[in-house]
Amino acid sequence: xxxxxDLSKLKSRKNPYxxxxxxxxxxxxxxxxxxxxxxxxxxxxxxxxxxxxxxLRDCLANSRKVQINWPQAV
Numbered sequence: 001x002x003x004x005x006d007l008s009k010l011k012s013r014k015n016p017y018x019x020x021x022x023x024x025x026x027x028x029x030x031x032x033x034x035x036x037x038x039x040x041x042x043x044x045x046x047x048x049x050x051x052x053x054x055x056l057r058d059c060l061a062n063s064r065k066v067q068i069n070w071p072q073a074v
Contacts, residue, residue, distance in 0.1 A: 037051050
């Protein structure tokens with residue numbers, strides 16, 4: 001191995017994985033939701049944050065919408 005390398009002749013190029021990077025966010029989730037995904041993580045060996053991301057990705061891919069039915073005020 002050389003003691004010193006000349007990197008001045010290298011051509012720069014864009015990171016091919018840059019478009020696939022994840023954006024860190026802070027979310028407040030119910031404890032039972034986190035426990036559910038942590039349980040699934042233990043069973044599958046996949047980190048729970050990755051499972052949440054996979055689930056949300058599936059919702060995106062299938063254009064799932066949240067249905068909220070608020071109780072009618074009397």
